[in-house]
Amino acid sequence: MNALPAAPSAEPLQVVAAVLIRDAAVLACRRRPGTSAAGLWEFPGGKVEAAESPEQALRRELREELGIDVDVLELMHRETTRVGELDVDLACYACSTVALGPIASTDHDRVVWHPLDRLDELNWALPDLPTVTLLSRLM
Numbered sequence: 001m002n003a004l005p006a007a008p009s010a011e012p013l014q015v016v017a018a019v020l021i022r023d024a025a026v027l028a029c030r031r032r033p034g035t036s037a038a039g040l041w042e043f044p045g046g047k048v049e050a051a052e053s054p055e056q057a058l059r060r061e062l063r064e065e066l067g068i069d070v071d072v073l074e075l076m077h078r079e080t081t082r083v084g085e086l087d088v089d090l091a092c093y094a095c096s097t098v099a100l101g102p103i104a105s106t107d108h109d110r111v112v113w114h115p116l117d118r119l120d121e122l123n124w125a126l127p128d129l130p131t132v133t134l135l136s137r138l139m
């Protein structure tokens with residue numbers, strides 16, 4: 001029997017995430033049970049919607065998800081990674097915020113300021129690893 005032709009691959013999922021650094025630690029979020037990639041650590045953010053710039057999407061997601069306002073400073077790293085059946089195009093931006101105090105998330109069961117010199121202790125989502133490596137080199 002002939003093999004079926006490969007299905008045309010879907011467009012990559014456009015995702016933006018914020019790298020927030022304070023006191024030699026980065027804001028890391030663990031995806032809560034019931035979400036895709038539950039239990040894995042990531043930077044806060046989400047999907048870019050139609051007619052939205054990456055910066056607008058990032059500001060919207062952080063307001064919705066964490067209830068904080070951020071300034072988007074610069075693109076740190078962008079790469080497309082295959083995750084199962086999906087291509088995730090993740091763009092990580094250095095951001096700043098004036099938010100003080102504990103931060104809670106609608107999408108995560110843990111939100112922590114994690115020391116930059118111990119990033120390898122967390123089980124990061126695959127698309128985040130290049131940015132995690134960049135951050136580790138800052139120390």
Ligand SMILES: Nc1nc2c([nH]c(=O)n2[C@H]2C[C@H](O)[C@@H](COP(=O)(O)OP(=O)(O)OP(=O)(O)O)O2)c(=O)[nH]1
Binds near residue numbers: 128
């Ligand atoms: N937010 C975020 N998502 C990431 C990262 N790394 C990574 O692979 N992803 C994946 C997980 C999801 O498949 C996808 C983003 O989905 P999401 O559920 O966080 O985005 P969203 O809030 O816009 O989605 P929705 O619940 O409104 O549908 O990208 C990351 O660092 N941050």
